[in-house]
Amino acid sequence: MIGRITGKLIEKLPPTVCVDVNGIGYDIDVPMSTLYALPDTGAQVTLFIHLTVREDAHILYGFSTANERATFRELVKVSGIGARTALSVLSGMSVADLAQAITLQEPGRLMKVPGIGKKTAERLLLEMRGKLGADLGATPHAHNSHAADILNALLALGYSDRESQGALKTLPEDIGVSEGIRAALKALAR
Known part of the structure; x- marks a missing residue:
């Protein structure tokens, strides 16, 4: 299992980046939050990796923090949420915002993300309840009912x-x- 890659950032073609590690270029799909956090091409970069092995491909997903990767892994466990949709969620909102939406059970905030409809948002809130909100301390006002x-x-x-x-x-x-x-x-x- 590949857990982390460190190398020279040689290409940014959203949503994919290419990282050269000792002469081998790895194409890695990243959310926009990670893409914005990356340095200019030619610089050294470290990404936390999630590897997906399918019958027809091995796909690398990269994240700037271990917390983002953990959130991605929780998202893809939700029925109806694939890797592309999970990347879209992480591109559309931060991990803290997602945790707060889950804690406060707000489907409207999730529905702002492209590809997330009402039913998907409600299923995501239901299946993710207790998995992110409590762990991340979404907001100091999470206990405020108002x-x-x-x-x-x-x-x-x-x-x-x-x-x-x-x-x-x-x-x-x-x-x-x-x-x-x-x-x-x-x-x-x-």
């Missing part, structure tokens, strides 16, 4: 997921929904 409502309100108002999450982190833990929305809007206006 956090999901405040977040959904901000998303409905057109704020991005990242902006909404940032505003949510500024709120006191015991704040109510309407007060939380007002306070988050003030934080976003700054």
